[in-house]
Amino acid sequence: MALSGIQIFKLTPKKNCKECGCPTCMAFSMKVAQGAKQLSDCPYMSEDALAQLAEATAPPMKTIKVGAGDSEHSLGGETVLYRHEKTFVNKTLYATNLCSCMDDAEIDARLERLPQVDYERIGERMYTEFLNVNYKEGTDAAKYVEIAKKAAAVRPVILSVKDEAVAKAALDAVKDTKPVLNGADASNYEAFCKLAADAGVVLGVSGKDLDELYDTTAALEKLGNKNLILDVTMDTAKATFEAAVQVRRAALKDGDRTFGYPSIVNVNRLTDDKTMQEALVATFTMKYGSIVIVDEMDYAMALPLYGLRQNLFTDPQKPMKVAPGIYPMNGADENSVCLTTVDFALTYFLVSGELERSGVPCNLVISDAGGLSVLTAWAAGKLSATSVATFFQENVESKIKNRTLIIPGKVAVLKGDIEAKLPGWKVIVAPLEAVQLVKFLKDLKANGEI
Amino acid sequence: MPFNRKAHKFSASIGTVEIGTGDKAIKLGGENVMPFYTFDGSMGDGPKVGVEITDLGLDAEPQGVKDYYAGCTSFADIAKKAEAMPGGDFVVLRLAGGDPNGANKSTEELVAIAKEVSDAISCPLVVEGSKNVEKDAELLPKVAQALEGKNVLLMSAKEENYKAIGAAAALAYNQKVGAESAVDINLAKQLNVVMTQLGVSAQSIVMNTGSAAAGYGFDYTISTFDRVRAAALGQDDKMLQMPIITPVASETWSVKESTAEESDAPEFWGPVEERGIAMEVETAVACLVSASDAVILKHPKSVATISEFIKSLM
Numbered sequence: 001m002a003l004s005g006i007q008i009f010k011l012t013p014k015k016n017c018k019e020c021g022c023p024t025c026m027a028f029s030m031k032v033a034q035g036a037k038q039l040s041d042c043p044y045m046s047e048d049a050l051a052q053l054a055e056a057t058a059p060p061m062k063t064i065k066v067g068a069g070d071s072e073h074s075l076g077g078e079t080v081l082y083r084h085e086k087t088f089v090n091k092t093l094y095a096t097n098l099c100s101c102m103d104d105a106e107i108d109a110r111l112e113r114l115p116q117v118d119y120e121r122i123g124e125r126m127y128t129e130f131l132n133v134n135y136k137e138g139t140d141a142a143k144y145v146e147i148a149k150k151a152a153a154v155r156p157v158i159l160s161v162k163d164e165a166v167a168k169a170a171l172d173a174v175k176d177t178k179p180v181l182n183g184a185d186a187s188n189y190e191a192f193c194k195l196a197a198d199a200g201v202v203l204g205v206s207g208k209d210l211d212e213l214y215d216t217t218a219a220l221e222k223l224g225n226k227n228l229i230l231d232v233t234m235d236t237a238k239a240t241f242e243a244a245v246q247v248r249r250a251a252l253k254d255g256d257r258t259f260g261y262p263s264i265v266n267v268n269r270l271t272d273d274k275t276m277q278e279a280l281v282a283t284f285t286m287k288y289g290s291i292v293i294v295d296e297m298d299y300a301m302a303l304p305l306y307g308l309r310q311n312l313f314t315d316p317q318k319p320m321k322v323a324p325g326i327y328p329m330n331g332a333d334e335n336s337v338c339l340t341t342v343d344f345a346l347t348y349f350l351v352s353g354e355l356e357r358s359g360v361p362c363n364l365v366i367s368d369a370g371g372l373s374v375l376t377a378w379a380a381g382k383l384s385a386t387s388v389a390t391f392f393q394e395n396v397e398s399k400i401k402n403r404t405l406i407i408p409g410k411v412a413v414l415k416g417d418i419e420a421k422l423p424g425w426k427v428i429v430a431p432l433e434a435v436q437l438v439k440f441l442k443d444l445k446a447n448g449e450i
Numbered sequence: 451m452p453f454n455r456k457a458h459k460f461s462a463s464i465g466t467v468e469i470g471t472g473d474k475a476i477k478l479g480g481e482n483v484m485p486f487y488t489f490d491g492s493m494g495d496g497p498k499v500g501v502e503i504t505d506l507g508l509d510a511e512p513q514g515v516k517d518y519y520a521g522c523t524s525f526a527d528i529a530k531k532a533e534a535m536p537g538g539d540f541v542v543l544r545l546a547g548g549d550p551n552g553a554n555k556s557t558e559e560l561v562a563i564a565k566e567v568s569d570a571i572s573c574p575l576v577v578e579g580s581k582n583v584e585k586d587a588e589l590l591p592k593v594a595q596a597l598e599g600k601n602v603l604l605m606s607a608k609e610e611n612y613k614a615i616g617a618a619a620a621l622a623y624n625q626k627v628g629a630e631s632a633v634d635i636n637l638a639k640q641l642n643v644v645m646t647q648l649g650v651s652a653q654s655i656v657m658n659t660g661s662a663a664a665g666y667g668f669d670y671t672i673s674t675f676d677r678v679r680a681a682a683l684g685q686d687d688k689m690l691q692m693p694i695i696t697p698v699a700s701e702t703w704s705v706k707e708s709t710a711e712e713s714d715a716p717e718f719w720g721p722v723e724e725r726g727i728a729m730e731v732e733t734a735v736a737c738l739v740s741a742s743d744a745v746i747l748k749h750p751k752s753v754a755t756i757s758e759f760i761k762s763l764m
Contacts, residue, residue, distance in 0.1 A: 082680070084673040116718040121665070214453035237762040242489045246455065254456050275731055275755045282664075282732040283759075286672075286739045300724040303707040304732040307665015314669055346667035353666075356706060439551050 003056045005030040011049040012042065019043055035079070061251045061260040063090070064229060066130075066202055067156030068178040073129060075229065075290040076262030081252055084316055090262075091313040092285045094305075095130035095158055095293040097268045098147055100139040107147055110296060111154065117302050122320055122345055126306040128155070128297040132182075132266070133170070135161035145169050152177040158204065158264070158291065159183070164191050175199040180291075182206070182231055182264060186216050193223050204264055206231035210243055218258050229290070230259065233266040237280060240265060241287065248288040262290030277301070285309055319371035320345035324391070326399060327352065332361040334399060337450040339406040339430065340388060342369035342377045347434075354437040360445050363400060367391035374410045385417030392422055404450055406430050457490050458483075462686035464743070466494065467656050467693055469540065469603045469626050470574025476539050478656060478743045479693030484679060485739050486763040496764045497738050499757050500576055500746040501538035502699045503528050505547040505555065505563045511748075512703065512726050518750045525563050526570035533571040535750055537757025540574040542746045543567050544700065548580030548589050557589050564593045568600055576603040576628075576746070578697065587611035591618030598623045605695070606630030606658050609637070612645055620650040628695060633660030633670040635677045635690070642689045655692045659741075663702045664733045675741035693743035702729040703748070727751050735759060 009029035020041045022028040031037040039045060039053055063077035073093055080086045096114060098107055118127040131151040135144050144166055151157045152174035159174075160182045161167045167183055182204030184192035189205070196203035205220060205228055207213030213230060220228060232243035244263060251260040267280040277294050278301050284292045285308060294301065314320050321343045328336070329352065341351050343366050352364055367387060369377035377383035392405070403425050407414060409432040419427050428449070431440050444450045463482035468475055480494025487493075505525070508516050518535070522528045532541045545560045547553035568575050577593050579586035590604045591614055605628030607615040612629070619627040629645055631637040638659045646652055659678055662668045675694070681687040702708055708726035712719065719725065730752040734745045738760065747753050 082673075082676040083669070084677055119716070210455070211452040215451070218451070237759075238488070238764070241486060241763055245487060246453075246489070249458070250453070250456070253458070254454075256454070259453075273755075275727060275751060276758065278728045278731050279735045279755055279759045282735040283739055283763075286736055299719045300721075300728040301732075303719075303725060304664040304702075304729040307663075307707075308668060308732060308736055311665060311667070311669035312672060316669070316673060320669075346670075349666050353705060357704070436551060 003033060003053070005033040008032050008039075008053065011045070011053060013044040013046070015044060017044065058257075059260075060255060060257070061248075061262070062226065064202055064227065064262050066178060066180055066229075068176065071156050072178070073156065078248070078252065081249060083312060087315040087317070088313045090290070091309055092289050093129040093291050094281070094297055095132040095291055096128050096296045097132045097134060097266075097293055098151055099134040099136055100144040100147060101134075101136040107150065111150060113296070113298070114154065117297055117299055121306060121310060122322055124310055126302065128302075130158055130291060130293075131155045132158045132160055132268075132293040135159075135163060135166055135170075137163070141166045141169060145173050148174050148179075152179060156180075158293070160204075160266070160293075162188065164188060164195065167192065167195055171195060171199045171201065175201055178202075180204050180229055180264075182229070184216065184220065186212050189216050189220055190223070193220055193225050196227070197225060202227050202229055204229045204231045206233065209234065209239070210246055213243070213247075214258060217261070221258065228261045229264055230261050231264040231266065232289075233264070233269055237270050237283075240270060241283065244284060244288045263288060264291045264293065265289040266293040268293050268295045274301075278305075281305060282308060286312065321371035322348045322366055324366050324368045324395075326396060327364040327366065328361075329355045329364055330359055330361045332363050334401045336361040336363050336400075337402055337404045337406065337444075338363045338365050338392075338396065338400060340365040340367065340392075341408050342372060342374050342383055343367065344369070344371050344373045344377070347373055350434040351437070354434045355441070358438040358441040360441040360450070362441070362450075363402075365392070365396055374408045378411050378414075383411060385414045385421050388414070388418055389421035392425070404428065406450075409433075455489070458487075459491055460683040462683050462691065463492075464494070464682060464693055465652055465691045467603075467626055467653060469576070469601055471599070471601050472572065474573045475601070476574050478695065481743075482683065484683070485741060488764065493764060497742060497760050498539040498744040499537055499753055499760070500540045500542040500695075500744055501532040501535045501753055502542040502544055502697075502746050502748040503532050503567070504544045505560060506553065512708075512723055514723050514727070514749055514751060525566045529567040529570040533573045535753050537754040538573075539757075540576060540744075541567070541571055542576040542578060542697075544578040544697075545580055545589065545593075546700075548585050549582050550580075550585055551582070552580075557585075557592055560589055561592045561596050565596050568597050568602070574602070575600060576605060576695070578605045578700075578746075583608055583610040587614040590615045591622075594619040594623040594625045597625070601625060603628055603656055603695070605656075605697075607641070607645065609641055612641060613648060616645050616648050616650045620654040621648070626654050626656060628656050628658050629692070630658040631660065633662075633667075633674045635659075635674055635681065638674070638678060639681075639687070639689050642692060646689070652688065652692060656744075657692045657694045658696060659694055661696045661698065661701050661737070662733075663705045663707075663729060664736055665707075666701075666705060668733070668736065672736065672740050675737070679741050694741050695744040695746070696737045696742040697746040698734045698737060699730060699746055699748035699752075702726070702733050705729065731755050
């Protein structure tokens with residue numbers, strides 16, 4: 001359980017040396033208790049004190065790293081169950097499924113389609129991070145190894161295999177890419193523990209129910225393996241949902257370290273229906289899957305999913321921002337009218353959505369307003385006649401020939417000032433709400449004003 | 451040593467609001483656990499699925515919706531077909547055409563449509579207004595009057611017009627009323643407080659705490675859901691224990707992921723209809739696992755999938 005600042009303070013040297021960056025040992029202790037500082041930031045902690053504190057201050061859920069080099073991903077490390085309590089740390093990642101039961105053409109087609117879903121959304125790269133390589137009992141082991149090799153060449157892989165010999169052969173081929181060996185269960189955990197440890201890879205553990213999963217995980221920890229992921233996939237969606245929630249909640253709320261690991265959910269084993277997979281992948285993004293395996297990620301599934309994930313995993317204390325710049329809409333060019341608003345992502349989405357619906361070619365100009373909404377930015381002085389005028393003179397006037405600017409209705413008061421600071425520009429005030437933009441723009445167009 | 455399951459029980463529960471009449475009436479709410487945490491306690495009757503139709507007809511609807519209603523020539527036909535949609539529990543008539551900035555249909559015309567729809571079906575009915583606060587203040591009381599005795603849910607009363615809508619819907623004509631606030635727990639609570647002060651009983655209020663398409667500011671939607679439920683169940687906050695209904699279709703079918711034709715969309719996006727369904731389904735699921743006791747959808751595939759999804763987790 002977490003220690004209070006006072007409990008930590010008792011173990012500090014109480015020298016107030018300031019070398020940790022805090023004015024006093026008391027201040028340092030408080031920060032450690034809140035997680036803002038690490039114990040190791042203090043150079044004078046005694047070994048005894050460190051050992052005493054290590055267990056108590058260890059995070060309730062381990063951070064596990066998978067993949068090598070640029071493809072390394074962190075999983076887990078969460079401290080809260082709900083995003084408003086603090087922030088979620090490591091986002092849910094996704095895997096497309098490959099199986100030794102598929103023919104070569106299907107494997108190749110999937111690998112060819114894999115890089116198609118790869119795009120940027122508000123500064124974040126969206127793509128399928130993993131490939132799951134499933135071994136079906138009784139299929140050719142050599143073929144499985146070949147698929148694993150092909151897969152590992154493009155993405156970190158999850159080797160879902162319960163056969164020890166096949167697992168070993170696949171690991172020998174791809175262990176340098178740091179895959180997950182997802183195959184330990186109550187019947188084979190000793191052998192798989194050794195396989196994973198020898199290859200230096202993360203071991204995935206599963207069980208037929210929560211009790212078996214718990215016992216097997218505890219047994220693996222006893223063997224000294226704490227580099228684990230829990231595959232919480234059960235026979236049904238309902239049992240899997242319970243497992244995903246119980247595992248996370250036990251670790252974070254009830255201080256049960258045995259379940260303090262990231263999780264894998266294989267929705268591909270729960271349903272064959274694509275739309276139901278979409279429902280379940282969203283479910284386990286919201287409810288505690290660290291990696292979710294689907295049959296195959298395509299754009300239809302990805303577009304809402306990655307948007308949802310981005311919303312879920314943003315820091316609630318930091319608004320999402322879009323990059324300042326000129327965003328042409330509906331085929332706008334340098335002769336199209338300009339509209340401006342703030343860089344708050346929600347504002348941008350609402351406004352750009354309405355602009356697109358209007359069908360009127362226009363340039364949406366976003367200037368840096370600290371990620372605040374229009375009125376807040378104006379009140380904070382981040383959206384002013386000067387900020388708008390400066391941005392237009394530095395970034396817009398050289399690129400856009402049109403000299404009509406539409407400003408948000410909520411800052412109508414800036415109109416005169418902007419006109420004074422931006423000579424040559426005609427300033428029009430937009431309606432108060434984004435939803436009114438469609439009619440507003442169409443009317444302006446019909447009247448020949450833009 | 452087996453896993454020590456610690457049940458996280460709450461002493462409070464979400465209120466129950468009944469809509470509709472007779473055999474097909476449904477109860478929203480009633481759970482005393484976080485969504486689908488059946489291992490902790492009861493989910494009541496489970497979340498419900500509404501099928502949305504509008505007064506604007508079918509012209510602007512996605513192809514799959516048009517196909518489903520093919521051959522319908524009147525609002526009564528459309529309503530009957532909506533009632534028959536597999537997986538749907540209730541019908542939602544959205545009077546979008548009342549918006550003065552849009553089609554600006556008259557109150558009389560819209561009330562007549564509401565009456566026609568209500569008479570055609572036997573399942574519960576939800577009537578959504580035009581989103582324009584002045585128009586809804588005039589329109590929804592008239593709808594409440596015309597549908598007296600049907601126990602419909604009228605959406606929505608907002609901060610600006612709750613007096614007109616709350617008084618007419620719940621007090622004068624004994625209907626249920628939706629309380630809509632803008633993704634903020636304090637605004638949601640405040641509206642419930644003033645509505646109950648007006649005399650509307652808590653058992654007549656269903657909340658709409660805000661909605662968005664996944665990726666479009668949905669972070670606020672999630673956190674409002676989470677916080678409202680934490681207060682309702684964890685702190686026994688009576689003014690936040692109303693069940694939650696979330697319009698999903700009206701949000702998700704207007705974003706570019708659901709509307710860009712394949713020919714205009716970026717490479718590999720694929721058929722527009724599949725994208726629209728995925729957006730509707732994934733958003734609905736995110737609402738349901740956070741708090742929603744009912745979601746409003748429109749595509750037959752989404753309705754069937756979400757209904758099946760709810761069953762599979764209950």
